[in-house]
Amino acid sequence: MVVVVSAMSDHHLTRRGILGSGIALTALQKTAVYAGPSSETAPSSAPGAVEKVDVRLTVNGIGHQLKLDPRTTLLDALREHLDLTGTKKGCDHGQCGACTVLMDGERRNACLNLALACDDREITTIEGLGTAEQLHPVQAAFIKHDGFQCGYCTPGQICSTVGMLNEIERGIPSAASADLRTAIELTESEVRERMSGNICRCAAYPNIAAAILEAAGKTSG
Structure with a gap:
């Protein structure tokens, strides 16, 4: 405002003076309008951490008592809390089958099941199927057929x-x-249909089918 009054009182209106006055007015207006957020309008602080819950998992015949975020999936519980990393995280959306485990003898995608929903269920991972000394028949067939x-x-x-x-x-x-x-x-067509939920990006499907047929007491020929 001082710049404007000074320029007009001297009757020396120049292009540079007018531009300078406009810039000064704009700066003053912005300073007056924005005074920063008040204590009444400031956003509230983020909510606290989610309370953990007690979860009991029975994996490969061994009971585990865990305290987990209720949003923890069975896949993350196995890998990050029980160090059973044989179960793989692929898509994490139930579309690839890399995280398949057995729950009460039935196959399940571990990424689609919350750990707390598996409380006291019998879970079997790849680590629980066989040992290096005594492979499960399916494991042995996969090795034999390079599946x-x-x-x-x-x-x-x-x-x-x-x-x-x-x-x-x-x-x-x-x-x-x-x-x-x-x-x-x-x-073989039955095998391919039933195993369609397990994706092999290396496309080893012919060998996988041959391994499954042998493990079931069949031959691929």
Whole structure:
């Protein structure tokens, strides 16, 4: 404001003086309008941490008492809290099957199950299927038929195979089952349909199918 009065009182209005006056007025207006957030309008502080809950998991025959964030998935509980890293995190959306485990003998995607929902369920991971000295028949068949390349999806493929063979024994049909009135015949097309939820990005599917057929007492020929 001082600049404007001075320029007009001397009657020396120049282009530079007018521009300078405009800049000064703009700066004064912005300073007057913005005084910073008041204590009444300031955003409240972020909420506190989520309270942890007690979760009991039985994994590979061993009971574990954990205190977890209720949002923790079974996959993260296995990998980050129990150090069972054989179960792999792939898509984390239930679309690739890399995290497949057995829950009460049935195959499940660990990334889609909350750990607290698995309280007192019998969970089996790849570490619980066999040992280096005595492999599970499915593990041995995968090695014999070279049913993997990079191996990242292999734990999920093997756990899914074990669960799938249990489904066959219980007479649970699939979309590829030819006749629902008779015993299910485990053909290669049946295997491919039932294992379609387990993706192998290395495309070792022919070898995986051969391994599964042998593990089931069949031959790929």
